[in-house]
Amino acid sequence: MFTNFNNARQGAIRGVIVDLDGTMLDTVPDFHVAINRMRAEFELAAIGQERIQNMVGKGSENLIRSVLAVDFDQAGVERHFVQAMEAYQRHYLAINGDHSALYDGVIEGLEAMRAMGLRMACVTNKPIAFAAPLLAKKCLAPYFEVVYGGECLPRKKPHPMPLLQVCADFALEPAEVVAIGDSSNDAEAARAAGCFVLTVPYGYNHGQAIQETDSDGIVSSLLEAATLISTHNRTAN
Numbered sequence: 484m485f486t487n488f489n490n491a492r493q494g495a496i497r498g499v500i501v502d503l504d505g506t507m508l509d510t511v512p513d514f515h516v517a518i519n520r521m522r523a524e525f526e527l528a529a530i531g532q533e534r535i536q537n538m539v540g541k542g543s544e545n546l547i548r549s550v551l552a553v554d555f556d557q558a559g560v561e562r563h564f565v566q567a568m569e570a571y572q573r574h575y576l577a578i579n580g581d582h583s584a585l586y587d588g589v590i591e592g593l594e595a596m597r598a599m600g601l602r603m604a605c606v607t608n609k610p611i612a613f614a615a616p617l618l619a620k621k622c623l624a625p626y627f628e629v630v631y632g633g634e635c636l637p638r639k640k641p642h643p644m645p646l647l648q649v650c651a652d653f654a655l656e657p658a659e660v661v662a663i664g665d666s667s668n669d670a671e672a673a674r675a676a677g678c679f680v681l682t683v684p685y686g687y688n689h690g691q692a693i694q695e696t697d698s699d700g701i702v703s704s705l706l707e708a709a710t711l712i713s714t715h716n717r718t719a720n
């Protein structure tokens with residue numbers, strides 16, 4: 484399963500870029516509450532978690548457009564967009580993190596990566612106004628030297644820009660960096676940047692099986708990712 488990664492005879496891995504939603508935290512219950520409170524303001528019926536899960540991953544604008552498209556045509560979506568976004572942001576900030584939980588192995592994995600001396604960044608398509616307090620609330624903030632939210636740079640994942648920015652920040656070559664994420668956005672961004680990519684199977688991949696996404700390996704947890712990187716570094720040039 485990890486052949487690409489293990490067979491890569493490049494140098495050691497020196498940095499990791501970790502995704503947030505669906506990789507470190509199961510945030511769909513937060514999205515579910517905030518979106519349905521927004522929908523209630525518009526007198527729209529509640530929608531289920533599974534449906535919302537498949538809409539997450541490409542940032543807030545895309546999410547809110549998808550949520551409105553359940554009821555409106557394209558013109559209707561645009562007509563309601565600004566007000567819906569305002570309501571959604573207000574409701575999300577009020578409950579941010581209250582209903583979300585860390586996945587197994589996250590803290591252990593981050594601890595192991597830190598102990599290995601890896602440079603660590605979090606790159607998420609979540610707005611930084613949501614991501615920063617959420618990372619702090621879940622005691623994840625201290626692990627990351629750099630955090631980029633969806634609107635921090637001109638382009639977001641699947642564009643490679645935020646990953647390349649992290650490489651520049653850390654003065655590392657992309658081939659010295661592994662991105663770890665739950666979706667094709669993470670994998671495509673990593674491929675385009677020239678970083679390695681490991682995917683987790685438990686998150687949100689737009690309703691697609693993670694096996695359909697091109698990556699250097701599927702890991703069951705961040706702890707397994709750390710173990711894999713450690714093995715790679717022992718045999719690296």
Ligand SMILES: O=C(O)COP(=O)(O)O
Nearest residue numbers: 503504540541542607608
């Ligand atoms: O909020 C989103 O759209 C997804 O965020 P992520 O990049 O942390 O998965």
Ligand SMILES: [Mg+2]
Nearest residue numbers: 502504505665
């Ligand atoms: Mg994600």
